[in-house]
Amino acid sequence: MVLDWLERVGEHWRAVVAAVLVHVILGGLLFFSLDFWHSDASQGNQGQTIVDASVLTGAAGSDAPTPKPDPTPKPAPEPDQNQNKLQPDDTQADEDPAQAQEQAAREKKAAREKAERQKAAEAKAAQQKAAQEKAAQQKAAQQKAAQQKAAQEKAAQQKAAQQKAAQEKAAQQKAAQQKAAQEKAAQEKAAQEKAVQEKAAQEKAAQEKAAQEKAAQEKAAQEKAAQEKAAQEKAAQEKAAQEKAAQEKAAQEKAAREKAAKEKAAREKAAREKAAQEKAAKEKAAREAAARADLQEALEQESAGRQKAADRKALAGYVQAIKDKVEGNWIRPPGASNISCQVHVTQLPGGQVTDVRLLGSCGGPAIDRSVRQAIYKSDPLPSPPSGNLFQSDIEFTFKPDQ
Known part of the structure; x- marks a missing residue:
């Protein structure tokens, strides 16, 4: 068979190929037209396209089982606009990269779902x-x-x-x-009639035998045809059941994948929002701490500057008091005039002079001795206005004529 x-x-292969090509072209046109229509009209489903169409051709199409349409995926949850409005103004710039990443993830997901739908x-x-x-x-x-x-x-x-x-x-x-x-001959009549009767009996037996054989053949043929038909129907039912089970399993797996993807996207979004909030809080705290540190440093620098200026002024007065006391105790040698020399004095905290050095001649040995005597005579030297201004080594220019 x-x-x-x-x-x-094989005798009509051209007609078969032409019919198959026509069906494929019609199915492709119907698929792309439905895909384009659904992709434009399903903005509420976050870019998901639903295609539910079947192509029926002649008697062959009426015998084929109608595939079960895929379950319509649930629309993705809309982002909370009020929550976005409650974000602080100073975190707006930090959320732009996160929104760009989220947009890229949505576009990538939409492309992947479109490819899955086409497949x-x-x-x-x-x-x-x-x-x-x-x-x-x-x-x-x-x-x-x-x-x-x-x-x-x-x-x-x-x-x-x-x-x-x-x-x-x-x-x-x-x-x-x-x-x-x-x-x-009348005599042969009986013999002939007997022969005819025997022949008729034989023919009748042969006819009955042939009829029985024919009936048996027809019955066997009918039983064989019934068995073949039952086997074909059973195979068709088993195949249809297997195809239905495979379709249901694929639909369940697809729904599970979509659910897992949505849950993962929600977790990632929550993590990104939390990270952005934590980052904004840390940056704000860092800015506030830096501002406080800058203010404290500025205050300290200002206070230190004022203190240094006061110290320099007090130190200058302290050195001038020592210089004035030394010049007051100096006895001018005869002929000494326009004297100027650098003096280094070492003292104790109580003003006691321990050493005197002239860093250059003041004009002659007699003048140099008179300057040293004036310094030792000024012992103890004047005390500083505060203890932090005391210096054990003091240098000043000895100019009594100015």
Whole structure:
């Protein structure tokens, strides 16, 4: 049966190929038109496209099981606008990168979902095509079985007609023989009638045997055809059940993947928002701490500057007091004038002079001795206005004439 069907398809392969191409083109046009329409009209579903369409062609399409449409995915949750409005103004600039990342993630997700939908649509079209081809094969097998049955019935009718013609011919021959036998001899009549009766009995037995054999053959053929039909129906039911189970499993897996993806996206978004808030809080605290530190440093610098200026002024007065006391105790040698020299004095905290050094001659040995005597005579030296201004080593310029 299968070989005969393949030979019949081989004779008309051009028509079969043309029909398949027409169905594929129509299915593709319908798929892309529905995909374009749904992708523009489903903005409320966050860019998800739902395609629910099937292509039916002739009797083959009516026998194929209608695929179960995919469950409509739930729309993604809308972001909370009030929550975004409650964010501080100083975190707006920090949230822009997070929003850009979120937008990129949504676009990437939309592209991935679109590819999955296209793949699912292609798989659905392939399943429909396989179902149509299977239905066509089943129909061809049924037609072939009907043709074989009709051929068998026709052969049986021809055989019965031939047998009937043979019987009629034999009857005519028998009548002629009987007539000839009656004319030939009355004695042979009984023998001939006996022979005819025996022959008729044999022919009747042969006819009954042939009828029994024919009935047995027809019964066996009917039982075989019924068994083949039952096997085909059982195989078709098993295949349909397997396809339905596979489709349901794929739908469940797809729903689980979509749910996991949504949960993951929500967790990532919450983590990004939390990280942005923590970052903004840390940056704000750092800015406030830096501002406080800068203010404290400025205050300290200002206070230190004022203190240094006061110290320099007090130190200058302290050195001038020492200089004035030394010049007051100096006895000018004869002929000394325009004296100027650098003096280094070492003292104790109480003003006691421990050492005097002239860093240069003041004009002669006598003048140098008079300057040293004036410094030792000034012991103890004047005390500083505060303890922090005390210096054990003091240098000043000795100029008594100015």
